[in-house]
Amino acid sequence: MELVLFHMPGSRAERVRWMLDELGLDYRLENIDLFKGEGQGEAYLAIHPLGQLPALKVDDDVMIESGAIVQWLAESVPDSGLAPAPGEPARRAFDQWMYFAATSLEDPAWEMMLHSRILPAEQAVADIVPFAEQRYRRVLGVLEATLRDSEYLVAGRFSAADIMTGYILAWFPELLAGFPALQAYLARLQQRPAYPRAAA
Numbered sequence: 585m586e587l588v589l590f591h592m593p594g595s596r597a598e599r600v601r602w603m604l605d606e607l608g609l610d611y612r613l614e615n616i617d618l619f620k621g622e623g624q625g626e627a628y629l630a631i632h633p634l635g636q637l638p639a640l641k642v643d644d645d646v647m648i649e650s651g652a653i654v655q656w657l658a659e660s661v662p663d664s665g666l667a668p669a670p671g672e673p674a675r676r677a678f679d680q681w682m683y684f685a686a687t688s689l690e691d692p693a694w695e696m697m698l699h700s701r702i703l704p705a706e707q708a709v710a711d712i713v714p715f716a717e718q719r720y721r722r723v724l725g726v727l728e729a730t731l732r733d734s735e736y737l738v739a740g741r742f743s744a745a746d747i748m749t750g751y752i753l754a755w756f757p758e759l760l761a762g763f764p765a766l767q768a769y770l771a772r773l774q775q776r777p778a779y780p781r782a783a784a
């Protein structure tokens with residue numbers, strides 16, 4: 585199976601790179617510089633119709649959406665234990681935290697990111713940031729309570745749900761002050777050899 589990951593350091597493609605490295609799979613990186621507009625070039629739009637990262641080419645097929653890709657990769661190596669099989673009791677928690685990371689956690693974090701660090705001043709709406717931060721802190725509280733008694737989100741062992749979550753937590757490490765279980769959790773994830781060091 586030939587795998588090509590369309591990637592830029594720091595982008596959501598890091599989730600996929602992290603999973604590929606956890607699984608020890610061979611792949612090629614194709615760098616797309618979003619800041620130079622390469623995402624919206626004709627060549628890349630033929631790969632990803634929104635011009636976003638990541639995209640993973642699997643032989644002649646292309647898959648988009650970081651969460652779906654990470655999950656599919658974990659399931660394609662069942663012995664990895666990085667995704668409980670459908671039907672296993674732990675699968676409920678797995679599905680829950682995968683979606684939680686991609687929606688409840690990522691949405692407010694992305695609003696903060698867009699309006700405080702990415703959009704040019706004339707497009708950024710500064711008033712969005714404190715409200716998004718408030719929502720983000722509530723979500724962090726939920727994760728903190730879950731991780732107080734458990735090293736990882738699903739059945740006490742590392743899984744794709746931790747990749748989805750840890751990648752977002754690394755965007756604003758300063759907001760983890762006051763959430764000691766989350767600080768320890770992120771540090772634990774960052775110690776893994778496969779953790780993508782450019783993600784922060």
Ligand SMILES: N[C@@H](CCC(=O)N[C@@H](CS)C(=O)NCC(=O)O)C(=O)O
Pocket residue numbers: 594595596597618623634635636637638648649650651
């Ligand atoms: N839900 C998508 C979001 C992809 C996404 O927004 N990627 C960003 C980079 S982290 C991007 O490509 N932004 C450029 C754009 O939207 O034009 C996923 O998780 O794959």
